Amino acid sequence: MTFNHQQSAHCETGVMSSLLTHAGLPMSEPMAFGLASGLAFAYLPLVKLGGMPLIAYRMPPKHIIKTLSKRLGCRLHVQTFGNEAQGRAALDRALDEGRLVGMQSSVFWLPYFPPEMRFHFNAHNLLAYGREGDEYLLSDPVFEQPVRCAADDLQRARFAKGALAPKGLLYWLDDVPQEQDWPALVRKSILGTTRILDGLPLPWIGVRGIRHLAGKIGKLDAQGHKYNRLYLTHIVRMQEEIGTGGAGFRFMYASFLQEAGRLIGDERLCELSTRLTATGDQWRQFASLCVQHGRSKQNPPPLSQLSDSLLQIADSEQQLVAGLKGWLKD
Amino acid sequence: MKLDEVPQDADGSKYGGHQKLLYAVDDKGEYHEAQSAGWEAENYATDLALQELEQQAQQARADWQAGATSVLPYLMYRYRMDELALAQCTGLWRWRIRRHFRPAVFAALPQKILLRYAQAFSLPLEQLTACQQGYRDDL
Structure with missing residues (x-):
């Protein structure tokens, strides 16, 4: 199979961009992200990551894959497995048929990830495009080059247990229509994004969620420097570390x-x-302010400054949504 | 972010020598892909999280070798988990896991339960059995 690996900022959008481009519908990563209405903000105190609340800047895992396939009118083939051996056999079969296969996996058990980047996150996405001996040829969107992975290691990553367990998920696209009504798609996707960012009556989602987080930061106990430092840098990690394109x-x-x-x-x-x-x-x-706060023991920027900065961001995003809504009306 | 503002803080980078893709604009406001070797603020955040896990692992290792806890807390932190993550991986309740942290309870665990831990850490079952029987050197 001739396949061109392309580095992406984020795994799910990168996989979709590659799958569509490979199927003859060239699509950049930002277009895949936007057309799937991927942008969001969510502060989820009940979902814990290492004891910290989940803070997400995009829609939940698999949203982009499902929404984009549906909007473009592609047939999305998905399959999960209760039996691990069957999961492996299905991957081999799909590759033998010459398919480019999307997979969900854990990050922690993929040996080609540098140790500093290996955390228990089960909703990573990557592509397999071939097999050589006991190794799979993989296109992991966040890496510069294609990678190789031993079959047993990949198997462990595909069947990792825990939150968002991948259960060996495989997916690919069939019947990708080459003709698209782009103006309608753009409109529909932007409408979806305005609703998520500023249209839900929930205090944790969208612009309200940003204000909620600002309130949480304002209420941190200024004496608890160690916890505050972990809390604030956790936000930075959610925002930057986990492949967001900045x-x-x-x-x-x-x-x-x-x-x-x-x-x-x-x-x-x-x-x-x-x-x-x-x-x-x-x-x-x-993000810089959060890190400055964590770093300086003597004179950290006051928590009120951090929370004000977030409130300003919430205002800018609200104005942007208003601008998008105005554009939709014309 | 302008293209020339894309951080290249390779020193202390947590990308393991890799480059990460970001989106940035040129002087005319056109978007481009840009590779970043690391961002100092992000490096600090990742480093802090890694240090926290490392400290917890070292503490748990000391407790295990002193016989104060079973080997499980050490393995849990070494494999970058917490009680919640370990509970999700093994399918055991958290209170049971906490109980298994007690050396006496751990020593009496049946193979069936031990196997769940072995699978969660992807370790051979024999290593955990050896720990049950009092093995305290490093794993």
């Missing part, structure tokens, strides 16, 4: 708005993109 997917979505604006010939989307880039820069500054 600023918790804000730059990636801004890139989508620009590309979509060019594609359908609408300059106003490009202007909105510029505004979102500025919001992304605010997010990066907020």
